[in-house]
Amino acid sequence: MFILIVGGGKVGSYLTRALLAQNHEVVVVEKQERKARTLEALLETNVAVIGDGCDPQVLQQAGISRADVVVADTGDDEDNLVVTLIAKKHNSGARCIARVNNPRNKLIFESLDPDDPVAVISSTEIILDVLNEHVNAQRDRQAEVP
Amino acid sequence: MRYLIVGCGRVGSALANLLDADGHEIIVVDENPAAFKRLGKHFKGHVEVGTGIDYDVLKRAGAQRADGFIAVTDGDNRNVMAALIAQRMFKINRIVARIYDPPRGAMYRELGIDTVCPTTIGAKLIRDVLMEAPWDTLQSFDFGKVTSVSATIEAADAGKRVADLEQPGKIRIAAIRSGKSVRVAANDTVLAEGDEINAIVAPEAISEFALMFPTGAPTDRMTA
Incomplete structure (x- = not known):
């Protein structure tokens, strides 16, 4: 599969390494040249496109129209939203995955295309869920003590 | 009318004062409390500290009762996201976002958000x-x-x-x-x-x- 990743930070580089190991074709769009170079040096391949992933032209150059999956994993919710908007417009068949920091923002991403909803990943929410599970388990255990 | 303005920069504060002088009820949202100094001492509206791309902040600012919403922060992406939250989560009818990049302005108009491009x-x-x-x-x-x-x-x-x-x-x-x-x-x-x-x-x-x-x-x- 061809996977287009927007955001070449830590999440983007570990993701790229894992996907390349699974023999997928990967392109990473990264705004900062230094980050893009670091990523390429680390992975020892030319996978980076330097440019603003929120610019439709940059994403077209990176091959968005033939992408099977588009991943928006920058650290800013608003940037990931715009990447998703562009992906939905230029490649309605692609599966979209977006990272959000503010769990409240999930609804907005999900409202973009109700027929083919964006997969929204919120690490804040995941941590909260695990925490709540732990808190509830503790409470249940304490309740059991006679 | 009640208008919610996100971004208290030069344009946001000037617009807030114009609408305020016209007799409208204005609420201005900005992350930086110091930005509200730009509103001057004659401004009679309200202010709310916080980011405009947060549901809770906009709710505190009274977005559910707003007749119009204006996004004029210095980031295009932030403006479009704030506008989408206003449109889809608060069902505000009149929404205007400032977008510096003309091609992107056209894309957002397709989503039902009126855009103003100061660049052009x-x-x-x-x-x-x-x-x-x-x-x-x-x-x-x-x-x-x-x-x-x-x-x-x-x-x-x-x-x-x-x-x-x-x-x-x-x-x-x-x-x-x-x-x-x-x-x-x-x-x-x-x-x-x-x-x-x-x-x-x-x-x-x-x-x-x-x-x-x-x-x-x-x-x-x-x-x-």
């Missing part, structure tokens, strides 16, 4: 001032695909009919002001020296229009 408007105004154009750009529609301009009739064109100055599909004279009276132009309306005409001009005819009215005295420009 600013460039046109600067061109007009630079060229000392004797006519005023009144309004541009759809990124300058059609522009409304006004110009003053000089002695050379006095006695000509409206149809003599028009060009099919390029220049159309809409209204004429003679002294204090304004009327809608007809093909055979005869123009007099000093008449002020208001014309709708296609982009390819703008420079031609400027050549047709090269010496008119600039009136109050819309450059402020």
Whole structure:
């Protein structure tokens, strides 16, 4: 599969390494040249496109129209939203995955295309869920003590 | 009306004061509390500290009761996201976002968000001032695909009919002001020296229009 990743930070580089190991074709769009170079040096391949992933032209150059999956994993919710908007417009068949920091923002991403909803990943929410599970388990255990 | 403005920069604060002076209820949201100093001491509206791309912040600011929403932070992406939250989660009808990048403005209009692009408007105004154009750009529609301009009739064109100055599909004279009276132009309306005409001009005819009215005295420009 061809996977287009927007955001070449830590999440983007570990993701790229894992996907390349699974023999997928990967392109990473990264705004900062230094980050893009670091990523390429680390992975020892030319996978980076330097440019603003929120610019439709940059994403077209990176091959968005033939992408099977588009991943928006920058650290800013608003940037990931715009990447998703562009992906939905230029490649309605692609599966979209977006990272959000503010769990409240999930609804907005999900409202973009109700027929083919964006997969929204919120690490804040995941941590909260695990925490709540732990808190509830503790409470249940304490309740059991006679 | 109740308007919610996100971003208290130069434009946001100026707009807040304009709408406030018109008697509207204004709430301004900005992450940086120091930004509210720009509102000045005459501003009677409310302020809310926080980011405009957070549901809870907008709810605290009263977004659910707003009649209109304006996103004018310095980030295009932030403005579109704030506008989408206003549209989809608070169901606000009138939404305007400032977008600096013209192609992206067009994309967001498809989503039902009205956009204003200061890049295009600013460039046109600067061109007009630079060229000392004797006519005023009144309004541009759809990124300058059609522009409304006004110009003053000089002695050379006095006695000509409206149809003599028009060009099919390029220049159309809409209204004429003679002294204090304004009327809608007809093909055979005869123009007099000093008449002020208001014309709708296609982009390819703008420079031609400027050549047709090269010496008119600039009136109050819309450059402020």
